[in-house]
Amino acid sequence: MTEIIQLPPPPASYHDDNDLWLDEQIWGHRLWEQDPWLLFLEFLSVAEASHATGQLFAADATQFPFSFRPAQRPYLRNLLFNNDRLLELADLYPDNETAWAKWLEWMQSNAKMVAHRDFSYLKNRFPNFEQFVKVIEMLRSATIESSINKRWSSRFVFPFGRHAIYEDLNTEGNREYINFTRNGDLLYQMLARSSAAPELARHFAHLFERRDPCDRLTELLQPEIAEERHTRSGSYLPYAKHPAFEVLAQDWLAVLELQLPRFDAYPYLTILGALHITLYQLQVAAHVCDKPKPHFICEVVAPKKTLVRELSAGNYIANNQLSLSAVDTYVRNIGNSPEWITAAAEQSGFAACREIMRENVRWPDEDYTGPVDPDALLENLRHTAQRRHRQHTANIHNSLGRGAGLVSRRGTNRLRYAPTDELLKALILANVPVRMDYGQFLGRLYDRYGFVFGEQEGQLAITTEDFDKRAFQANASRLENRLKTIGMLRRLSDACAYVENPLRRSAA
C-alpha cells in the first residue's frame, strides 16, 4: 500500500485573490465540478504542453509551482467553430475564386483571437473551395459535444493528435477557469507522481507523435507560423504520494497497453479519469476524518425496487456528506492544535488565534468584524468554509460521479450508485488481464475501488442489521447477466463464470 505523503502549502504570495485556503489544502487547487470530456481534454492540453518541452510526466511536476505552456490553436478554432457563414457562402457562390474571395473577406472581419486575420494560406492547400468545406464539415462532425461549452471558443474537436489539442479560452483569447477548471492539471500531476509515470510518458508520447490522417488534416488547416503560447501555473496538488494516484495510473496504463485501434482508448480513459477524481476526493475526505476508505453499494438496475437500491441511495447520501465532514474536521483540528489551545487560554488570545488561523487558512482578512473570541472565530470559519465548500468542491461526487457513469437516477428519482455499461467495460479493460473468475473480479472491484456488488463484499462493508444476503446475491446475479449481454462474461458448464477482456484476448 502506498503511503500518503503530504506537501506543505504553497507560499501565501500565490493565489492572493483566494480569500480562504481550506478546500485547497485538503484536496488541491482546485477541484471543481466538470464534464468528464473537458477534464480529459484539459489533461491532454497539459500533457501536450509538457511533451512539447520534453518534460512529459517528468519529475518537475512534483514541484510547486508546476508550469506549462499549452497550445491555443486559434486558427483551427476559428475555422471550425467561428465560421458560421462557410456553408452559406459555398452555396451562394459556386464559382471557386469568388467563394474563396468572399469567405476570406468574411473571415478578415470576423475572425477572433488571431493577430493577423489572414486565412489565404488555405487557398494553396486545397484544390478548391468545395474540398475545403468538406474537410471542415468532416472535422466539425468530430466535435466533442457538451451541454456546458456552448461558446465557440470553448468547443473542442476530438483530440486526434497534438495539432488538435488546445486550452479553453474566452472569445477575447483569455484563459478562464470555468470549463477547464484545473482538475485536468491535478489529474496530470497525479499521474506524474505515480510510479507508472515513465511508462505513461512512453504511451502518451506515442499518441502525440503518431501521424494520424485526421491530425494531419488539422495541421493542414493551421498556418506555418510559430504559435503563441502563454505560461500557466498555480495549480497545487497537496500530496507527493497517494494510493489513489497509483490505482489511477495502473488503470490508465492497463487501457493504454491494450493498444486499441486509433483513439478507441480515449473514452475509457475519460471515464476512468472522472471516476478516479471522484474516488480521490472521497478517499482524501475519509482520511481527513479518520474514517475507513469509502465504499459504494452499486445497484445493478432491477425492474423493481430492491433493498440494494435503498442501501445504495443511503450510501450515496453518506458519501455525499463526507467532504463536508472533512471540512468540519479540518477546522476542528485547528482548534485542537496545541498552539491554538495555548493562545486561546490567554486573556487577550484572540489576536494570536487569528494569526494562527491566517497562517493555516489565510482567513480572516483585516476587515473581519465578527466577535472577538477564539471559539466564535472557529465557528465563523466553519460556517464560511462550509458555505464556500458547498459552492463547487462538494459537487464533485455528484458531477464527476455521474459523468463517469457511477451515480445515476435511472429507474428512480433518487441518486444512487448504478454503474453504466460503459463504466463496467472500462473497469473490465483496466482490471482483467485476459480472464478472471467472477467472484475474484467482484473482490478486486471492492479492494481497488470499494465497489460492492455481491454478498461477500456486502458482508464486509455493511452493518449486519442492514445486510440482506439474498438481495446482494440477486444483485451479483443481475450483474453477471449484464456482463454476459455485453459479451464480457462466460459461464462454463462446471458452474464457473469468468469475466473476459475480449480486447486483451484478441491482442494475445
Added chain:
Amino acid sequence: MNVASLVGAVAVAYLREELQADTGAVQSTARYVLNLSAEQVAAVARAVLADPFLNDRIDIKLPISLVSGQGLPEETLTTESATFYRNADCPKAAYLLAEHEHGEDASIREIAKLGPPELLERIDLWVREASKGLPIAQEQQKWWERALTGLRDLRIVSIDRFAAYILRTRRENDEAGRPIIDALGAAMPALRLPNDPACFGSLKERQRGHASAWKQQFNNAHKRRSGLLLKQTSSQLLLSEEDLRNAFEKVAHQIPNACHPVIEAFIGAPSGWNAQAEAIAEQDWEQIKPIFDGLQREKFNLGKNTLEYFSELGIL
C-alpha cells in the same frame, strides 16, 4: 426476545408447517438451506433443538466456520459443505443446512432455501409469533399483518430491521399500552423514521385491511421524513446547519421546551445517521415537525405585495 430469536421462532413455525404437511407413506429426505446471518442461523438451530416435534425430525448440520462460537452442540456442527449433504443419507426426516461457502450456489440450487424472501412471504407467522401473550383483538392482528405486508412490499428494509420493527411494535403495545395502529407509528424509529403514533391514524377502518394502503403510508413517511433525519431534503439536497438554525429560530415557540436540547444537539451534529439523529427520531413527530416545516420557503404573494406597495404609497 431479540431480533435473532424472533427470526428463529418464525423459521421454526415455517419448518413445522412444512414437515407437518409431509405425512405421505413414502418419505424422502427433505433438505433446507438457511440463507441468513450467522447469529440468525444459530438462533434457528437453537429454536429447532428446543422444539420436540422438530428435534425428532430434523438433523442439523451447520458449517463450523459459520457458527463456531455461537454455543451450539457439537453434533449440529460439521466441517463438510452444504454440497456434501445434497445426496447424503439422513437418519431423520430432514436436514437443516446453511449456505456459507462462496460459489456453492450452483451445487445447492435445487435444495429448498430458507432465507429472508421465504420468511417474509409468511407475514402471518411473524405476527403470530410476535403477538404471543399479547391481548390483541383478531381484527387488530389482521391490521398488523396487512401493515407488515405493505412494509415488506416496499422493499426498503432488511430482515433485521423488519424484525426490529415488529419487536418495537410489540413493546409499544405491551409496555406503553398503545393500540396496534398507534404502536406501529410509535415504533417507526426502528425503521430510522420519526416516532409518530398518529402516523397511521388517517387510515380509515376499511382501508386498514388493504396492504396497498399501508404500503402507501410507509412510502410517504419514508420519502418525506427519512431524509430529514439525515439532514437531506426529499430531493437529496443537504440541509445546512444554518438552514436548520434559522428554521428553528422561527418556530422554537411552537415546540415544547423539553425538546429543545435534543433539537439543538441535532442541529449542531454532523449530517448522516448518528446518535443525535437517533435521538430526534425518538421525539414525537407532531411536536418537533415545525422545525422541518419551517424549512419551507415562505410563498411570495405577488398580488398581495403589489397591493401593499401601492397602499403604502397612498395610491390605493
